[in-house]
Amino acid sequence: MEGGIAFESLLQNQNLGFSSEGFDSPWVSNSFHGEKANTKKPVSEKEYNSDEEYENCFRQPEKKRRLSADQVQCLEKCFKEENKLEPERKLQLAKELDLQPRQVAIWFQNRRARCKTKQLEKDYEILNSGYDKLKLDFDCLQKHNDKLKQEVQMLKEKLQQREIGEKDSVPNEIPSKELELESNGQEISNLNPVSFQTWNTKPKMVICKQEYANSVSTKSDIIDSYSPDGHYSPFLEPCDSSNVFENQSDFSQDEEDNLTILRCPKIEYESYIDPNEGSLGYPINDQPFWLWP
DNA sequence: TATGTACGGGCCATTACATCA
DNA sequence: GCTGATGTAATGGCCCGTACA
Numbered sequence: 001m002e003g004g005i006a007f008e009s010l011l012q013n014q015n016l017g018f019s020s021e022g023f024d025s026p027w028v029s030n031s032f033h034g035e036k037a038n039t040k041k042p043v044s045e046k047e048y049n050s051d052e053e054y055e056n057c058f059r060q061p062e063k064k065r066r067l068s069a070d071q072v073q074c075l076e077k078c079f080k081e082e083n084k085l086e087p088e089r090k091l092q093l094a095k096e097l098d099l100q101p102r103q104v105a106i107w108f109q110n111r112r113a114r115c116k117t118k119q120l121e122k123d124y125e126i127l128n129s130g131y132d133k134l135k136l137d138f139d140c141l142q143k144h145n146d147k148l149k150q151e152v153q154m155l156k157e158k159l160q161q162r163e164i165g166e167k168d169s170v171p172n173e174i175p176s177k178e179l180e181l182e183s184n185g186q187e188i189s190n191l192n193p194v195s196f197q198t199w200n201t202k203p204k205m206v207i208c209k210q211e212y213a214n215s216v217s218t219k220s221d222i223i224d225s226y227s228p229d230g231h232y233s234p235f236l237e238p239c240d241s242s243n244v245f246e247n248q249s250d251f252s253q254d255e256e257d258n259l260t261i262l263r264c265p266k267i268e269y270e271s272y273i274d275p276n277e278g279s280l281g282y283p284i285n286d287q288p289f290w291l292w293p
Numbered sequence: 294t295a296t297g298t299a300c301g302g303g304c305c306a307t308t309a310c311a312t313c314a
Numbered sequence: 315g316c317t318g319a320t321g322t323a324a325t326g327g328c329c330c331g332t333a334c335a
Contacts, residue, residue: 066311066322084303106324109303114322116304 067107071097075104079111 067075074097078089085093085108094101 087301103323105302107322109305110322110324112303113305 067097067099067103071099075107075111079108083112083115084108 075093078085078093082089085105090101090104090108093099094104097104
């Protein structure tokens, strides 16, 4: 930029009228005198080198012409190499293509703008498809969540019925084996094979996302119900587990971010999923969300 | 050294015009 | 031939960085 003014002005003065003759407004754009648009001056303030130059100001501007295919091709090629122009390169290009340096600069400017617009469109599409996928996942999760809620409710009711029945028949007996529920899951499946199967084979994503259990900090009464030996026992301490699913939004962002598998039941079945791994064999946190099943 | 000014150039919004269906 | 849509060359305003007095 520096030092380029005199040379460029000279060059532009030589081409004054740029393949067109004359100007299209009473304002003398610096397109023709140093290329600075915002330093334009009214005609009356401008000094002209000759009468001819002065008259050029009042001629009808030549109709705007599109650049030829060759010119555009060459400009495109340069743009691919570098999308901004060095002053020297601009002059060189202008000379090669028989254009005003200003035209070359404008072409690059417009080209950058088009490029940016396209990029924005691409970005928008990517974001949009990501959103759609997330929405789909969310809907699936919500449905599954509802289903699980129903199951929990059903199990609670069953349990209550059993408790009542056992109280009536054997008042002081230790809770039945079914209620001791060792964490190997077999008892659980005895209790309600169908439910357990559903639970244990639910989609991996659900396991990963929903069962946020970090066994220490948890909002789930179920997760609190580990026996001293670490075995999971949701029914060891009767509690109101209905709140587990009551308010999904209650999960803190940290917990949502730190997706871990639920440690309950202590799964020793073939469908056990390593808490620290996602379905792809690396930490869930490292998996892009669109890879979730 | 700090400051004001001029200038070049980039970006953005907009206009003007060419081209096409 | 007219017309609306679209693409693109060009304009004008604003801002920023740099050189220089």
